[in-house]
Amino acid sequence: xxxxxxxxxxxxxxxxxxxxxxxxxxxxxxxxxxxxxxxxxxxxxxxxxxxxxxxxxxxxxxxxxxxxxxxxxxxxxxxxxxxxxxxxxxxxxxxxxxxxxxxxxxxxxxxxxxxxxxxxxxxxxxxxxxxxxxxxxxxxxxxxxxxxxxxxxxxxxxxxxxxxxxxxxxxxxxxxxxxxxxxxxxxxxxxxxxxxxxxxxxxxxxxxxxxxxxxxxxxxxxxxxxxxxxxxxxxxxxxxxxxxxxxxxxxxxxxxxxxxxxxxxxxxxxxxxxxxxxxxxxxxxxxxxxxxxxxxxxxxxxxxxxxxxxxxxxxx
Ligand SMILES: Nc1ncnc2c1ncn2[C@@H]1O[C@H](COP(=O)(O)OP(=O)(O)OP(=O)(O)O)[C@@H](O)[C@H]1O
Numbered sequence: 445x446x447x448x449x450x451x452x453x454x455x456x457x458x459x460x461x462x463x464x465x466x467x468x469x470x471x472x473x474x475x476x477x478x479x480x481x482x483x484x485x486x487x488x489x490x491x492x493x494x495x496x497x498x499x500x501x502x503x504x505x506x507x508x509x510x511x512x513x514x515x516x517x518x519x520x521x522x523x524x525x526x527x528x529x530x531x532x533x534x535x536x537x538x539x540x541x542x543x544x545x546x547x548x549x550x551x552x553x554x555x556x557x558x559x560x561x562x563x564x565x566x567x568x569x570x571x572x573x574x575x576x577x578x579x580x581x582x583x584x585x586x587x588x589x590x591x592x593x594x595x596x597x598x599x600x601x602x603x604x605x606x607x608x609x610x611x612x613x614x615x616x617x618x619x620x621x622x623x624x625x626x627x628x629x630x631x632x633x634x635x636x637x638x639x640x641x642x643x644x645x646x647x648x649x650x651x652x653x654x655x656x657x658x659x660x661x662x663x664x665x666x667x668x669x670x671x672x673x674x675x676x677x678x679x680x681x682x683x684x685x686x687x688x689x690x691x692x693x694x695x696x697x698x699x700x701x702x703x704x705x706x707x708x709x710x711x712x713x714x715x716x717x718x719x720x721x722x723x724x725x726x727x728x729x730x731x732x733x734x735x736x737x738x739x740x741x742x743x744x745x746x747x748x749x750x751x752x753x754x755x756x757x758x759x760x
Contacts, residue, residue: 512569514605515685515716516591521600523561523586528554560586562740563600568685573707573717575727575748577755578737584720587737588687591718606684609634611674623649623658623665623673630677644680651702652676672699679706686710687718704730724752 592610
């Protein structure tokens with residue numbers, strides 16, 4: 445614990461100040477800050493400092509409450525996308541403003557920033573299966589990609605113990621190759637030896653349920669078949685941290701049941717699983733903890749029953 449605190453304080457001391465809109469969100473309860481307006485009058489420097497200290501204290505407090513071994517520490521994370529060539533709201537309008545826009549663009553490209561994750565902090569532990577829920581555009585996929593190390597933080601940090609693997613709808617399998625070739629290459633890519641691939645091959649085909657289609661190029665698969673094969677390959681190995689983005693959404697009930705069993709097994713083998721899904725039943729059946737993201741901030745973080753009930757009440 446002391447080591448974690450020291451590590452966090454050292455890293456924070458080296459980082460530039462984070463751009464903050466509100467204080468860090470609260471856990472196990474609806475965060476008032478998520479929707480609160482800016483306190484424009486507060487002295488900026490002081491507010492920044494106390495917000496940082498709060499976010500840090502929250503990470504450490506959660507660590508204190510849970511005696512498990514942390515696998516992922518997300519500390520006051522901000523992710524900002526830069527979109528070039530985008531039009532701001534103020535620029536939209538009549539023909540004159542369109543012409544003005546064109547003239548301006550000749551000089552320099554337009555750039556717009558999308559602040560997708562705004563000061564998210566939490567700790568995940570060995571054996572956790574964490575469901576991430578939220579409306580479209582709330583930042584779920586962005587958060588997963590940041591944990592996987594695919595998006596650099598604008599500020600804040602993500603620490604992971606072990607190699608995180610992102611299994612998304614677009615996970616990199618090659619459409620022009622057969623399912624068989626993709627299984628073999630996918631297993632090699634996960635670090636398996638040829639002998640291990642041979643041993644596990646039939647299990648992957650059985651689990652995916654694609655049958656004789658395994659001999660056909662993946663370009664001939666339905667989206668559900670592709671998703672099932674991706675999950676079957678990725679889950680053939682126990683991951684330290686497995687991030688699943690909607691991959692189960694396209695499976696039928698039977699496939700969902702099998703996937704849930706597999707995720708449970710992974711948790712028992714001391715992995716940590718993150719699962720993004722719009723289907724709340726999948727989250728409820730699979731996860732032991734749920735994080736509700738709203739406009740890039742944590743609205744609620746707690747046990748599935750409490751968080752899902754609050755979410756359903758808000759959006760049903
Ligand atoms: N590559 C990108 N470039 C610019 N903006 C992006 C990019 N990807 C996502 N965004 C923006 O970031 C915000 C969060 O998007 P994200 O895809 O993480 O949300 P989500 O909760 O996963 O949404 P959904 O449920 O629709 O999949 C949105 O405002 C989105 O428009």
